[in-house]
Amino acid sequence: MNISAIGQDSHCFEQDGSTKPLLLGGVVIKGARGLKGNSDADVVLHALVNALSGISGETVLGKITDEMCLKHGITNSRAYVERALATLGGARLMHVSISLECRDPKIEPVCRTIRESVAAMLGLPLLHVCLTATSGEGLTAFGRGEGIAALVIVSAEVKS
Numbered sequence: 001m002n003i004s005a006i007g008q009d010s011h012c013f014e015q016d017g018s019t020k021p022l023l024l025g026g027v028v029i030k031g032a033r034g035l036k037g038n039s040d041a042d043v044v045l046h047a048l049v050n051a052l053s054g055i056s057g058e059t060v061l062g063k064i065t066d067e068m069c070l071k072h073g074i075t076n077s078r079a080y081v082e083r084a085l086a087t088l089g090g091a092r093l094m095h096v097s098i099s100l101e102c103r104d105p106k107i108e109p110v111c112r113t114i115r116e117s118v119a120a121m122l123g124l125p126l127l128h129v130c131l132t133a134t135s136g137e138g139l140t141a142f143g144r145g146e147g148i149a150a151l152v153i154v155s156a157e158v159k160s
């Protein structure tokens with residue numbers, strides 16, 4: 001049986017003068033302002049973790065990642081993805097669709113690199129990790145450049 005699940009996350013940008021890097025899908029985006037958060041605030045990976053929880057039914061982002069981050073100092077969101085992958089059991093990932101809402105940074109120049117990074121993390125072919133972005137005509141805080149919102153849909157095959 002094939003199933004799909006959605007995950008969502010958003011973060012606002014750090015203040016002026018912050019040296020925190022921006023990470024999207026595990027990729028450092030050069031010249032961009034970082035996002036606020038206790039972890040590396042990789043909004044793409046956090047939304048992915050939530051989508052993976054939508055497949056497994058086990059929430060990872062929140063209590064578990066807070067403990068990893070605050071108690072054990074694990075701020076690299078790749079570790080949260082690995083934790084979420086470990087909950088999948090026999091489910092086999094098939095396709096990931098990522099949608100970003102932001103004004104900054106421009107996603108087009110880094111789109112392929114982010115896709116490659118997420119595909120490698122999940123062991124999927126590049127064609128099965130897709131990414132689109134919109135500024136939504138500036139109608140929201142994300143479109144006005146205050147932060148980044150991410151939606152991720154994961155499809156998986158599970159034994160029925």
Ligand SMILES: [Zn+2]
Nearest residue numbers: 009010043046
């Ligand atoms: Zn987050």
